[in-house]
Amino acid sequence: MSSTKPLFLLLFLFMFSAVANAQEFGTLRGFVTDSTSSEALAYGNVFIKELGKGASTDSRGYFIIPSIPSNRNFTLIVSYVGYRTKEIQIRISPNKVTQYNIELIPSGVELQTIEKIGEKVFEKNETDISLQRLVIRDLEALPKGVETDIFRSLQYLPGVQSTGDVSARFYVRGGASNQNLVLIDGITLYNPFHALGLFSVVDPDMINNAEFYKGGFSADLGGRLSSVLSINTKDGNKNRMGAKATVSFLTVKALAEGPLPSGSFIMTGRKSYSNQIIKKFLNEQNAPVDFYDFSFKANYSNPDFIQGAKFLINGFFSGDKIINQDPRVEDFDWSNGLFGFKWFQVGDSPLFYELGFSYSSFNGKVIPKSSNVRNRDNKVEDLGIQMDFTYMFENRDEIGVGFHIKELKTELFLENAQAIPINLGKKGTNIVFYSKYKFMQWDRLGLDAGIRYNLSNLSKNPSAFNMEPRVNLTFRINPIISLKGAWGIYKQELTTITNENEVINIFEPWLIVPDYLLPSKSTHYIGGIKFNFSDNFMVDLETYYKKTDDVPMLNQDKTFSTDPDFISTNNESYGAELFSKITLGSVKFTTSYSYSHSYREFNKKRYYPKYDIRHSLNLVLEIDFGYGWSFNSAWVYNSGLPFTQIVGYYDKYYFQNLFGNWYDFDSRKPYSVLGVQNLGRLPQYHRLDFNLSKKLFIYDYNFTVDFSIINVYNRKNIFYFKRDSGERVNMLPILPTLTVKFEI
Known part of the structure; x- marks a missing residue:
């Protein structure tokens, strides 16, 4: 507790360091939207020409700029990638918040022009790391x-x-x-x-x-x-009704959107209709998968009802089924559902808040073909309430506070080896209070210090920790070079049952961590440097070290009923990452490289998890030719994944009694003997993909045709070795696909 006292002191000193509003200054705020649909334009640029200061829009298209001299005319420049830059004259009232809502026109309305490609210009002291x-x-x-x-x-x-x-x-x-x-x-x-x-x-x-x-x-x-x-979803077109249909080799889907009184709506639906593509992904194995998803959202905003308020409701449902023809193979069925209501309020002061209610559920089943065997069922129900408040001071500092309440229940029904049904169910309440302060008043320094405190835990372990302090820091050395760093403690009280020895885990049920284990705790250390050589060329380098304790893992060595189902393990990972982006007119090229180490340790044994990749390189090229034509290509390289090697085979015999009076031989394929877990490494992986896209206008209808080829040079990347035979199974071969999108 003593180690967090300096952080508490720092946080509260910042909270009271803001200066009072000066009479000759005011605040500008507003929303930036698409002129054709009124959809929010997230992460755009809003800049006051005469003052050389500005802000970026958030995920809602909202921006706020404090400390603007009042009773003077200024030029506001608003820009966004793929839209025409707009300049408007503004005048700020003293001691008040002045609102301007800006609509931008897409620059690609005429397909005969090459759409302008530009990059988002972030604030000089942006505090978001990674x-x-x-x-x-x-x-x-x-x-x-x-x-x-x-x-x-x-x-x-x-x-x-x-x-x-x-x-x-x-x-x-x-x-x-x-x-x-x-x-x-x-x-x-x-x-x-x-x-x-x-x-x-x-x-x-x-x-x-x-x-x-x-x-x-x-x-x-x-x-x-x-x-x-x-993920933030669209609000729907506020200006006119619209519809869209898309057909690919895998799914057919439709979208409808349009205006409502003082609002709008949007809904989408998607359904699979072919298993041929899925068979390609699974090396021609027959996997009769059927899935669907459906989303909807509606919003309401009426200043005559509540000034500055916006109300949202949204829902999402999805389902998957696997019906195997083999009577010996189990079927699978799982589904998601969620519903939410949110009230977003912008007041007369630089205060805005969100109040939300949510419900989320998951239901997964493993359905055996035998009527004598019970289904394995996993259910998750999550009921939540959120209250978030943010206030911006005249010196650009921000304070945010909030309460998050979550009532969570997980259930897992199954049968043990004696065919006795058991339920590994558990429920609990997690109440979280957080407070954070953004120190933004100095152009060269940005600091985000915060604390997340768990007032109530899902876990009933009395030794569970409650405090999660976090700090992010950026420092701009000069207009080109910026340093950044972050440190924080993170907590997780949920886990999934995952068999580490399986290549693909179809059924991974969610559970609240048992009371005999501590919640997982991870400490992040991040440092980096960023070079903004120009608006069209940047290089970002980050290094990280992450130590994670008390990670639950299924007890593979369980022998007796009194042995625990889960054991605690410790993880450690570290690495370096490079990301660069260069834009030359209508051509953009990005490079991302990762060097990483990750290992897991338990019972004084150490092994690499199945996703530990030492080197990873991605090269992506994007070209906009104009006239509705665009091309993109990606080359991916990964060093080999860990895998558990097969060291031998044995035949299985069934004995009648301990004295072995007679035995029966199992005539099926021999059983494999596995070596040290994940000690081997698969060969390196690489693949080239490309996509050619064409937009068409035909009789006021919009068409988009995408032609793609996955694995252009048909690289035979290994997936795994079959345990019963040692036979090599490869990943996806060369695969051309065609997608057609129709929009009215």
Whole structure:
């Protein structure tokens, strides 16, 4: 506790260091939106020409600039990638908040012109570390494969690993996939994958923007150890009704949107109709997968009702089924559901707040073909309330406070070896208070210090820790070079049951950590340097060290009923990441490289997790030719993944009694003897993909045709060796795909 006292003192000193409003100054705020749909334009630039100061829009398109001299005329310049820059004359009232809402016109309305490519210019003392902001344009500019997919797009970033073509699951800086928090409009999504993990459940047509933290996230985010992916969905077109239909080799989907009285709506639906592509991903194995997802959102904003208020409701549902024809193989069924309500309020002062209610559920089943065997069922129910308040002072400092309340219940029904049904269910309440302060008044220094305090835990272990302090720091040496660093403690009280020896885990049930174990605790250390050589060329280098204690793992050595189901392990990971981006007119080239180490330790034994990749390199080229034509290509290289080698085989015999009066020989394939866990390394992996896209206007209708080739030179990347025969199984071969999108 004593170690956190200096942080408390620092936090409260900053809270009272803000100066009082001067009479001759005022504050500018507003929203930046698309003129054709009124959708928010996230992460755009708002700049006051005469003062040389500005701000960037947040995920809602909202911006605020304090300390502007009043009763004077200024030129406000608003710019956004792919939109025409707009200049307007503004005048700020003294001692008041003046609001200007700005609409930008897309620069690509005429397809005969090459859309202007520019990059987001962040504030000089931006405090977000290890953060990647994404908009839908970023996702569509990457090679699509079968479909645009946000999770697969993340795998082009440094520090994000995957285990190959067959899974959209991602692993961040040595953390397991269950240590990643996925939020849709602030609501937790527990199973974000379709089709054995091949694709994400989030329809990209529903996404407005996303924020992806690889570590060092601030005190308002928590509950996971490694990363946070916060997806913000579209509001829907406020100006006119619209519809869109898309057909690919895998799915058919539709979108509808349009205005409502003082608001708008949007809804999307997607359904699989072919298993041929999935069979390609699974090396021609028959996997009769059927899935769907459905999303909706509506908003209401009426100044005659409540000035500055916006109300949102949203929902999401998805389902997957695997029906195996083999009577000996189990079937699988799992589904997600979530619903949310949010009230976003901008007051007459530089205060804004959000109040939200949410419900999220997950239900997974393993259905045996035998009527005498009980289903294995996993259920998660998550009921939450959020209250977040943010205030900006005239000197640009910010303070944020909030309460998050979560009522969570997990259940796992199964049968033990004696066919006795058991329920590993548990429920609990997590109440969190957080406070953070952003010190932004100096142009060269940015500091975000915060504390996340758990007033109530899901775990009933009396030794569970409650305090999660965090600090982010940036320092600009000169206009080109900036230093950055972050430190923080993170806590997780949920886990999944994952068999480390399986190549693919189809059923990974969620559970609250048992009371006999401590919640997992991870400490992040991050340092880096960023070079902004120009608006079109940047290089970002980060190093990290992450130590994680008390990570639950399934007890593979359990022999007796009194042995625990889970044991605690410790993880350690460290590495360096390089990310560069250069833009030359309509050509953009990005490079990301990762060097990483990760290992897990228990019972004084150490081994590498299956996602430990020493070297990873991604090269992405994007070209906009104009006239509706665009091209993108990506080359991916990874050093070999760890795997457990087969050291021998044996035949299995069944004895009648201890004296072995007679025995029966198992005529099936021999059983394998495995060596030291993950001691071997698979060969290196590399692959080239490309995508060619064409936009068409035909009789006032919009068409987009995408032609893609995955694994252009048909590299035979190894997936795994079969345990029963040692036979090599490869990943995805060369695969051309075609997607057609129709919009009215």
